[in-house]
Amino acid sequence: MASTQTPSAIAAPRSPYARRRTTRGNYELYSWVFMRASGVVLVVLIFGHLFVNLMVGEGVHAIDFAFVGGKWSSPFWQVWDLLMLWLAMIHGTNGVRTIINDYAQKDSTRGVLKVLLYLAFTIVVVLGTLVIFTFNPCPPGAPAELLPSICFSN
Amino acid sequence: MWSWVAHRVTGVLIFFFLLVHILDTALVRVSPEAYNAVIGTYQTPIMGLGEAGLVAAIVFHAFNGIRVILVDFWAKGPKYQRTMLWVVVGLFVVTMAGFLPRHLMNVFGGGH
Numbered sequence: 001m002a003s004t005q006t007p008s009a010i011a012a013p014r015s016p017y018a019r020r021r022t023t024r025g026n027y028e029l030y031s032w033v034f035m036r037a038s039g040v041v042l043v044v045l046i047f048g049h050l051f052v053n054l055m056v057g058e059g060v061h062a063i064d065f066a067f068v069g070g071k072w073s074s075p076f077w078q079v080w081d082l083l084m085l086w087l088a089m090i091h092g093t094n095g096v097r098t099i100i101n102d103y104a105q106k107d108s109t110r111g112v113l114k115v116l117l118y119l120a121f122t123i124v125v126v127l128g129t130l131v132i133f134t135f136n137p138c139p140p141g142a143p144a145e146l147l148p149s150i151c152f153s154n
Numbered sequence: 155m156w157s158w159v160a161h162r163v164t165g166v167l168i169f170f171f172l173l174v175h176i177l178d179t180a181l182v183r184v185s186p187e188a189y190n191a192v193i194g195t196y197q198t199p200i201m202g203l204g205e206a207g208l209v210a211a212i213v214f215h216a217f218n219g220i221r222v223i224l225v226d227f228w229a230k231g232p233k234y235q236r237t238m239l240w241v242v243v244g245l246f247v248v249t250m251a252g253f254l255p256r257h258l259m260n261v262f263g264g265g266h
Contacts, residue, residue, distance in 0.1 A: 036222075036223050036226065036227075039220075039223065040220070042216075043219070043220065046212060046216070047216070050212070054205070054209070054253075054256075054260070055253065055256055055257075058260060059256065059260030060197055060202065060205065060257070060260055060261065061260055061261075063196070064186075064189070064190050064193060065182060065186035065190050066186075068179070068182050068189070069182070085176065088172055089172070089176075092168065092169035092172055093169075095162075095165045095166075095169065096165075096169055099165075099166065124173055124176050124177065127176070127177070128176045128179070128180065130183075131179065131180045131182065131183045135182060135183060139185065139186065142185065142186050142187075143186070143187075146187070146190065147186065
């Protein structure tokens, strides 16, 4: 070993271990916590959603415009579906982001996939939120037999 | 390891269904006719089987997700992770046994 390095260039042994301060923030930690917290809430929200829409009454056959209109005329289901929309989309987008980071090795591939993912997230969440808040269960001019019963009370 | 793979696969499947499902529901804002036309295609036998598969994916992802949380936060979680996988499988079978007959009756029996 013909090293020309002087001994003084090597760190002194037993120097106390100092944890390097990360410059990246705690983003990954928060995302890990969010997956668990939102997961628990989503189990309740989605099981409730599936039970009411697929198990009660005629199940999937009962779903039509009048069914959705009847549900969304109640603030309870509006809040339920809005929470489900946001939590599920953030949970799902974060999960797919993790998978992209794991399997897409080229920087450019990873970048393109994540841009597409965030674009889909933004479009779908904005659209879904607008629909829940601007939805009219009794649109004027629509055939009466397609509308929920609340359009005809009083 | 295989439960981890299954968690990823079901997660991606559910995510893509979610994107489609929000877009089709958004049709209520277009017109009752547009929404009913599209949702009508969900009520065919083939889509009914797809819905059964989707619910199976959601039920597994939900129960296995709870197991992951218990492994992470419960002191004895790592020790019982294998037992908990069998609990997940058991709960999955029970839940699907409750759901499938009801759903398949709605899809293939009576209805419209």
